[in-house]
Amino acid sequence: MLQMNHIMKIYGNGVVANEDVSLELRRGEIHALLGENGAGKSTLMKVLFGIEMPDQGEILLKGAPVTIRSPQNAISLGIGMVHQHFMLVPSLTVAENIILGVTPKKGLFIDRDKALSAAEGIAREYNFDIDVRQRVEEIPVGIKQKVEILKALYRGAEILILDEPTAVLTPQETDELFVQLVQLKKKGHTIIFISHKLDEIKKICDRATIMRNGRSMGTYEVADITTQEMSKLMVGREVSLQFEKNACRLSDQVLLRVRNLTVHNSQGVLKIDDISFDVKGGEILGIAGVEGNGQTELVDALTGLNKKYRGEISVKGKDIRPLSIAQIRDLSLAHIPEDRMASGCAGNLSIRENLFSNQYRSPEFSGKQFLKMKAIERRSDELIQEYKIKCSSRRQNVAMLSGGNIQKVIVAREFSTDPDIIIANQPTRGIDVGAAEFIRQRLLAFRDAGCAVILVSADLTEIFSLSDRLAVMYKGKFAGFFTDVANVSEEELGQHMLGIKKAEVLEGVVYE
Amino acid sequence: MWEAILSPDFFSSMLRTATPILFATLGAGIAAKAGITNMALEGIMLFSALFGVIFSSLTQSAWLGLLITVVIGGLMGLILAFIVLNLKTDEILAAVAINLMATGGTVLIMVAFSGDRGVSSSIRSVSAPMVVIPFIEQIPFIGKVISGQNVLTWLALLAVLVLHLFLYRTPLGLSIRAVGENKNAAESVGISSRRIQYIALILSGALASAGGFYLSGGYMNMFTKDMSSGRGFIALAASSMGGNTPVGGLLVSLLFGVAQAFANIMQLLSLMPYEIILMVPYLTTLVGLGVYYYTQKKRKERLSGK
Amino acid sequence: MNSVKKFDILRMFLSVLVALALSFLLIFVLSEEPVEAIKNLVIGPFSSRRNMGSVIESMIPLIFTGTGICIMFSANQINLSAEGAFQIGGLAASCVAIYFTADILSPLAALLLAGLIGALFSVVPAILKITTSASEMVSSLMINYVALYFGTYMLNNIIADPRASSASYELCPASELPVLVSGTRIHLGLIVALLVAVFGYFFLYKTKTGYELRLTGVNEAFARYSGVNIVKVIVSSQLIGGFIAGLGGGVEMLSPIYTRFNWTTLTGYGWDAIIISTLAKNNPLYVPFAALFLAYLRTGASIMARRTDVTLDIVQITQGIIIILVVAEQFLSRYRHKLIAREAKAALSGEEVA
Missing domain, CATH: 3.40.50.300 (P-loop containing nucleotide triphosphate hydrolases)
Structure with missing residues (x-):
């Protein structure tokens, strides 16, 4: 035919x-x-x-x-x-x-x-x-x-x-x-x-x-x-990434606590179905799953972008429901968004202007009303160097950069606040290997420094090599949960992702 | 006061003031149905008001004058389409440009044509005739309302019907609605959205120009500087309040007519100063817009909340 | 500066030149003495101290509305109410100047009120949008006429001088802004206007609120994600833009050009502001230059209109063509793409070396 x-x-x-x-x-x-x-x-x-x-x-x-x-x-x-x-x-x-x-x-x-x-x-x-x-x-x-x-x-x-x-x-x-x-x-x-x-x-x-x-x-x-x-x-796993991953050193504090989270989308369809979990400092919680199983909605709720949820989310012990997005960010929470052009940057503004959108309020970069341009420029140059952002100058518009470099601008911005909690949604999607490697190393460094990281990724290799604990989302629920990631086979993960296997009891999902 | 409101004069003044707005509203509606905000209606109306005077005086025929004006109106729609669709100028800024050119251009042309500035007093134009309907004229109340209206008022009402049929009964109308609502869907079945938008803007310009012609050849019988005075803008608002449909546009235009006729009575009875009367159409629009969009918003919220 | 930016500036100049060329062509068609007309249009503004002064004078209101629109548009709000804010600002200032005659306090109070009224006026479409989601563009178009007729109502009924024909009582002499350059009517308003443009620049590019405003204008979803309060940004931007436009109306009214309030039509400065903000790419720092250009064009045109058979209105044609060409993405776009591609390639090979 x-x-x-x-x-x-x-x-x-x-x-x-x-x-x-x-x-x-x-x-x-x-x-x-x-x-x-x-x-x-x-x-x-x-x-x-x-x-x-x-x-x-x-x-x-x-x-x-x-x-x-x-x-x-x-x-x-x-x-x-x-x-x-x-x-x-x-x-x-x-x-x-x-x-x-x-x-x-x-x-x-x-x-x-x-x-x-x-x-x-x-x-x-x-x-x-x-x-x-x-x-x-x-x-x-x-x-x-x-x-x-x-x-x-x-x-x-x-x-x-x-x-x-x-x-x-x-x-x-x-x-x-x-x-x-x-x-x-x-x-x-x-x-x-x-x-x-x-x-x-x-x-x-x-x-x-x-x-x-x-x-x-x-x-x-x-x-x-x-x-x-x-x-x-x-x-099937292609190549396994080789990381020198240190042993996980958990802090005592639960930095992110989620209980009975339930979210419906604007059409009234159930997208997250009664999820509970904790994340402590010093660990990376990986979230795998076929796209559209509630990952986006989960991130939106955790970062305050969507307030229409049932259940409870607290960051560092504080309920985030009454807080504005700015206040949630002030709890030292960083967010690498899923779609970098739609909500991760302002393409028609310069690199410099994109690098401090999350921290212009801090006394380091602004007074009561005025921005401290010198400090901002100095910091921009530092970040451009540190994150090896390839550009002609800090004044170049972000939209003119390559995908990997745009992602580096976003990551540089989010990491430069020295966050305690990082929510990374598809942080390496569609970018070159070098930039992806660089971002993964950073995530690990933050984890080692005691930061709580949530990593949502469609890249299973990435999920396997970075996560300390691993949840699989299927139809708005955790269909699987693993505390011993090294011993999970890709077949097993795949079966949970595709809903062939469903865990009845999720062990170790909360610390209590 | 009630006496005045229930008089035939009230209704005939309602129709008279509603006519130019109705034409322009239909123009705004068809452009909006094809997915374009045509803010240049204002300028097109103004140009047409002048061209109406000029061409009806050159041809010494209201009909020929109207025909030429409407053709030029369609041409202006075509130019707008070229600027927006081919040159890719923002549609609002393109309209700002056309409106500016209309303000200056009409005076330039008037001066070049007749030497008049401000008012076209030396141009001997021909106005569109009133329609006196022999028998109906005799009927006590209705006769006075219906008979003696300008022929353009009837044409406007006819245009509502024709446009309604065009949009909802012809293949081209179907394509226009499809392009405006979901360009990708239309293109996925082989409809050229650019062609459709060109057609819609040409029609939009032609309709608005009929409204412009009425201003100088029906409502009044001369051209004065800036005589469209925001009617093209009101039409944008009226059209969106009427859901961009011809019938909805008619109803909202009549509402304007009512507001204006009511204001006229208030003025006649010296209940309201003249300047406030002039404000009425704009205030009506402003309040109407707010109310309309508020109810729309609530309705949407209710639907999604389910 | 990279070559694409250079090209964009070049392209803008080219647009202006093409528009001028087309206007000259039009003059050749319309006029019996085209060479004389064009000469007056181009050289007229330099012909006397008074004419040069009038270029500067007519630049003043344009700077105000231009800056106001830059700020309003930077938040991606198509609020066209600068026209009405200017009108009603002028009205407010004259009302104060007529009745409140306390020396230096009179102009200060008049200007302050003009700005405040302008701000309250321009925020209406924004608030209507936030509460009902009605398009701010359409409602701002309507509200301009409300300002116009409210002005004529006040003029004819409240502040009308029975001894003058359709003009208000005289504004108190104390309120008049002093002339800066003798032999012209260049007045203190120029300084205020330039300060406002500089303020606008600092506000948009150096303050927190201005930064939030531009973030919102370029990408609202990103601004929200970054923690910006969108409603606050929209309201404050329209308030500030309206304040500046209203202040401009007040300054114009208190200038030596007017002794009484007599505006019975809209001034058009709000529409001119759109051309200015387009030419200035929404950066208030460039507004005075764009305003100077328009003012020069107008003064030239009015000299031409006085001395030859071409009327002033030709300017609006020129302005229209300028807008279309400057905004048209496709105008010379092929060359721009070539440049971008070349730069991208250069950047790539640069990377390999580095």
């Missing part, structure tokens, strides 16, 4: 997202594409759907080579994609969304009857139980997804790409989706199913291609491979 041969894609910033990936689809199969975040699944699908052009490799459709330059191109070749973020117009009806861009006309006007009957027809043909007259903003997520699928089918998709379709669904909706996917398969459609969830793949997929670090780890018949084997192929 379709072959993608030796696809290589290098992004403008030099990141090799796909190096020599091949994928082969058979007509009428559900083919899983499996891999961690950043493994290159999305890039591969973007290439197939015409959003990105590959640097090397070829695509054969029914044996004939094709070039796919745009999504329109892909659609006309019979390829449809359901994005993770739905491409729907909320105030339009389901029918209008389905026919958008290929609208049936009667004179000048939209032929509403025809549009309705076409939309209803396609829904009926595939057994989708949808009221096409409803507005998209009024329907639940599960139905929105069905609309997306119908949109693709209406445009004649034979190959359907579903990007983590179950991530946003309830178990019931997921079951329903699976029934429909199987029906589609029976009608001869080919489905690419992107997922982390091994049990789902076991349930409905025929074959699976596993990706890791931009490479394909092979294609397997799902019936012939165990979930354990899959998780090993997907997670």
Whole structure:
């Protein structure tokens, strides 16, 4: 049906997202594409759907080579994609969304009857139980997804790409989706199913291609491979980092205490489900997990960015609920945010101005009203040197720097307050090896100096080599907790991350 | 006072004052539906008020004058689209520029055309006619309200209907709404958002120019310097209060008409000084904006709190 | 300074030149004596002491509103109420100057009140936004007209001098700001204006509040993450910006140019301020230069209007073109990208050496 041969894609910033990936689809199969975040699944699908052009490799459709330059191109070749973020117009009806861009006309006007009957027809043909007259903003997520699928089918998709379709669904909706996917398969459609969830793949997929670090780890018949084997192929440790890690010297004081933390997001979905833990000075608590299992919400609550939580969080014995973000920071808490451009820096301000956004209030850098520019400049130069930030001057705008150097600016800023508690969320994501190594060494140095560190990371190698205790988040809970990190195998970790194994009792999560 | 409010004059003055705002509000609405804040409506109206006078006097026909003015209005929308979409100038600053050019440009053109400064007294323009409807005229109350309105008032009401049909019944209207709400979704099904926004801005300019034409060729029959006096800005507010829909825009514009007509009565009965009357539309907008957005905000909070 | 920044400045000058060139072209179309007109426009301001003085005079109000807008825009608030704040500041100052005649205290009180009223005025759209999330841009446009008509109401009903036509009672002589340079009307307001611009610079770039304000303006999420109180920043920035614009109205009213309050239309200084802040890249330190340029252009245009058949209004066309070209990202963008790429490459090879 379709072959993608030796696809290589290098992004403008030099990141090799796909190096020599091949994928082969058979007509009428559900083919899983499996891999961690950043493994290159999305890039591969973007290439197939015409959003990105590959640097090397070829695509054969029914044996004939094709070039796919745009999504329109892909659609006309019979390829449809359901994005993770739905491409729907909320105030339009389901029918209008389905026919958008290929609208049936009667004179000048939209032929509403025809549009309705076409939309209803396609829904009926595939057994989708949808009221096409409803507005998209009024329907639940599960139905929105069905609309997306119908949109693709209406445009004649034979190959359907579903990007983590179950991530946003309830178990019931997921079951329903699976029934429909199987029906589609029976009608001869080919489905690419992107997922982390091994049990789902076991349930409905025929074959699976596993990706890791931009490479394909092979294609397997799902019936012939165990979930354990899959998780090993997907997670498997590449190189182990060599650190001279000192023995953990715990201080007596619990610096961060969390009890019964429960958070719902703005749509009312439960994101953190009754979590409790402690962190003492002198240790690194690693938090692993597939993205979207509550890590972001946890960090937001701990740092005061989100106050809408139930339960209790205290920093150095102080309840942080009534405190402002500035007051929480004044408790000597540093935060390396997940998304460095969105909330970690002001791209259009200079390095200098970015280096003291968390400490301009301190008497060292400002008087009652005025900033002490001399002190700030001296400090900026020191930090630029100490953290080896490569730039033309301290006046250069942060946005002009490379990703690794931007991250160094953020880390320099957060570490320069000599914090007692560090919350590091993906501190080395997407940066060069040297900068990553440097940041990890710093984290360890802070731990040795008696600082409490929480490290949230998708990089398991990093988690393994830095953590003293390790929690695995799955669906807003700790699905696993390890105090003896050195003796945890990656298979075991992978099984907890993917929800195959769940710890009933979490030993050592609190100090009491 | 109640007598005055219940008089036909009240309703006919409501329609009269609502007309230019309605045109501009429709213009603001269609631009907003395509995802663009068109603050240049003010300048486009001002230019059009002058062009209306000039072209109706050159052609000695109100209709030809209106036609040419509306075409130029569409052209101004096109220029705005080029500046914003191709040159990538911030849409607010582009509008500031166009509005400034309108303030100066109208005077320059007026001077060049007739030698008049300030008021176009020497230009012999032709105003759009009143529509007297033979039989309805006879009906006691309603006759006086409905008959004798300027033809542009009727055109404005017609425009509401046409625009409503256009936005909600035609493929192009559907595309406009899709682009404004979710550009990525529209582009993912092969709609060119730039093309759609060009079309929306051209229509926006054309509608606003009809409102401008009414100012100098209906409401009054000459051009005076700065005569749009913020109506383009009011239209922005009115449109957003009406949910950027044609019918919503009509209702809010009528509300302005009511406020203005009410203020006129207050003035007639010397209950309120003249300057306060002039303030009415702006104050109404300010309060309306606050109330509208506050209820929207509460509604959203309720929805997400569930 | 790196070459991209140099290029940006060059580009700005080029925008101004293109705008001037287009305006000259327009003069050729409109005028019967284009060469004479352009000569007056360009050289006129230097032709006499009085004309040079009038350049400096007309620069004063522009510095005030320009600085005010720089501060308001730096917080990423599209609050266009400087226009109304200037108007109502002028009104407030004249009310004080008419009735309160206590020598030196009179101008001081007048200016203070002008600033305070301006501040209270300009904060309204911000507060409306914070409480109801109504767009500050739209409400600031509306409130400007409220200021205008409130001013004319006061003028016609409360402070009207029956012996003058649509003008207030005379402002007390004690309130008039003294002339600095004889033979011109350059007045003490110039010093105040320059001080305000310098204050604006220090405030934005050297104080804690100014820093918070710019953080918020560039990236609100980052400011919040850093512990900045966003509401406080927005309110204070609009208060200060409004104060400066209102003060500008007061200074203008107390200048030797006016003896009575007689504003029956908006002055347009609030809109000019947007061009100035654009040219000055929101840095108050550059505001006087941008204001000088506009003032020069205007004085030249009014001399041209007096001596030839081209009217003053051509300036607004020039200003419009300047804004569009300066803000247009695409104007000469290809060259800018080339420069950035070259610098990036240079930086990379520099790294390898280091």
